[in-house]
Ligand SMILES: Nc1ncnc2c1ncn2[C@@H]1O[C@H](COP(=O)(O)OP(=O)(O)OP(=O)(O)O)[C@@H](O)[C@H]1O
């Protein structure tokens with residue numbers, strides 16, 4: 113019972129990381145119908161930037177803030193410089209270009225920072241929390257992780273719902289040509305979508321790396337699990353992304369906890385294939401109701 | 405004479421892929437007039453409007469709005485230059501609410517005050533929309549959607565309005581209302597309107613000028629009254 | 645007729661390879677063998693992408709399957725080389741079939757993502773089965789030249805012969821497949837899936853078949869590479885390997901078998917060169933080994949944006965027969981003029997009669 117509680121809470125905390133990656137994928141997918149395979153590479157890269165800043169200033173929060181800003185900048189620059197030119201080409205072009213971005217970022221990180229594993233600090237204590245004498249399986253840092261992602265997601269939801277920028281983002285996602293006819297400069301909106309995606313990826317990178325290590329491929333496995341979460345959530349829905357992240361986090365936490373943690377990625381792959389076979393549009397997408 | 409026109413089109417050539425649809429279309433619409441664009445199915449009426457609003461890139465020719473050439477500009481920039489396009493059929497964003505659709509139309513207005521005023525204006529003009537403003541636009545009927553897209557286009561306070569079959573799917577009473585509205589927009593707001601219609605008779609009834617397209621070519625252009633009086637033309641192209 | 649021509653050409657190439665391998669140094673023979681091993685894997689991938697229109701970022705995983713299968717068969721059963729190679733093809737094809745059945749329902753983003761996950765997840769299996777698969781250390785694959793060649797016969801020359809023979813056979817089979825009814829059906833599916841299924845083609849089965857064939861080629865390539873390098877270890881089958889295969893296929897020219905050769909040559913020769921350039925500019929060894937990785941990224945992006953038909957397309961243009969672009973890259977993404985987007989799932993899901 114105690115184990116179950118630990119696995120559940122730990123799974124939710126990890127799931128929020130997947131949710132952040134999933135959100136970043138959804139943000140881009142909704143606007144451009146591109147799946148950004150370089151999202152993990154971007155997150156890894158911004159985490160290196162944070163690491164560098166922390167080395168120099170000694171302040172975790174300076175690194176945290178710079179990472180988020182770097183995510184915004186990296187996302188918009190990549191969209192403008194590399195992705196925009198694939199706009200009128202076959203879908204495969206964009207797929208291959210984002211894969212190229214991934215490997216380019218990983219190669220650059222290797223050239224600049226070397227390949228060794230580096231440890232990355234945590235914002236808060238990583239000692240397990242206790243309720244009375246019962247261990248909860250999560251640390252204050254895990255609580256911060258979950259709260260940070262959730263908070264960012266709520267802010268995103270509010271921006272989407274109540275601001276004119278959010279209205280532009282949504283209109284562009286649903287009906288780009290109508291949006292253009294109404295004067296929405298969708299080029300800028302798409303750049304903004306990539307910037308926001310870069311922000312969420314950077315958040316995930318900084319948060320997750322405190323419990324792993326930083327190296328050029330460090331986000332590969334997080335990315336594929338985030339992708340799985342996004343697929344579970346339907347790729348189109350920000351809410352689905354968060355729910356998908358939590359569901360996947362908890363399921364993998366049970367699987368890893370009861371079956372052994374070496375094969376977590378294999379379980380994740382099984383989950384992905386299963387979801388894709390049962391409902392390729394995701395478990396939470398509104399695809400059915402919209403097919404009128 | 406062309407200088408006096410709000411919208412001038414010169415030798416416009418456009419199409420899709422290998423297919424050329426518009427063949428050297430020329431027209432001039434003076435400010436505050438309604439020009440009816442008529443023709444059979446597939447004549448190229450929709451393509452003409454789409455080319456003006458930038459959704460289709462012209463291959464040759466000029467599109468002058470108040471003397472500025474907008475040909476080959478992007479749709480969003482053309483809209484910002486004062487041209488509103490009400491597309492044929494599905495122009496509502498069904499995933500947004502009615503109010504959000506309307507607000508979307510007003511986003512290019514600068515200032516919250518102008519946007520709110522435009523919204524209040526739209527609700528006053530179309531009470532039907534005010535009643536349902538929080539509902540998803542996807543829940544509206546076809547006719548209600550048509551009204552919504554017209555109202556949304558007006559949110560931008562355009563100077564040139566391109567209407568593609570606004571009466572499509574509307575009940576006769578609604579058609580009359582829409583036609584009245586178009587007439588009032590011209591008379592009160594001085595809007596220049598390009599009105600594509602299947603229903604040639606009701607379009608010509610409110611239009612100042614008319615233009616008949618056939619297979620992408622202009623086969624007749626004259627006063628609305630002259631066109632209505634041309635029996636041969638009516639029988640050949642307009643079917644009334 | 646074309647089969648006869650292909651066989652004739654193969655015979656000529658075989659003779660050239662044999663003569664060449666005798667002239668070359670042991671190191672060059674080793675590189676020749678490497679090129680041939682990669683060529684097999686890249687050829688399978690280029691067929692998958694260029695002809696069937698599906699993409700895999702996970703063929704490195706199928707190389708791992710082939711490599712480990714051959715290592716296990718060699719250590720435990722001691723089979724002879726040809727049997728081992730054939731068996732690893734079968735095992736990799738089976739793995740491809742299992743994955744392909746799931747993947748055939750998927751398009752674009754889902755398929756690529758699933759294969760990406762395969763590439764990331766599979767190496768962790770070696771950790772789990774330390775005893776059987778040797779963990780991080782991997783397994784060794786020791787193949788010696790057969791006795792009749794004499795005791796002093798250079799092993800690298802023998803490896804070059806084996807890999808080149810396997811590569812030739814693979815290319816002939818793929819070339820014939822390309823011209824067969826299956827190849828035509830693949831192209832039909834690639835160009836317009838709905839039209840293809842309306843004309844009675846079994847789209848799902850064709851896609852799975854392409855996936856299986858590319859997995860089988862990757863498996864053979866993996867087994868050959870294991871023979872050449874003498875070892876299989878998880879560190880060799882990372883995501884980077886899968887993306888390197890993709891880079892070779894894209895750079896050579898998607899869908900073209902000669903392109904697979906150009907790509908494989910680049911894959912073997914250029915990384916060493918770039919690593920040396922890196923270290924001669926004062927980079928540490930870890931940093932300079934990342935130079936080729938970054939180069940893959942540059943190649944993928946630049947080729948896609950600037951010359952999508954790759955090296956083979958450039959050569960064809962140079963020699964007159966212009967093929968502007970691989971057909972798989974010539975369709976547009978979002979028709980600008982479409983007012984609405986298809987409902988989500990529409991473009992990613994096969995439209996059944998449901
Ligand atoms: N997206 C497209 N791609 C290719 N051809 C098109 C496209 N849209 C329209 N066409 C063709 O262009 C021609 C003109 O079409 P258009 O829609 O402009 O006609 P229309 O006058 O608006 O007809 P209707 O009265 O039926 O609306 C037709 O032959 C049509 O088949």
Ligand SMILES: [Mg+2]
Pocket residue numbers: 449450451492568
């Ligand atoms: Mg029309």
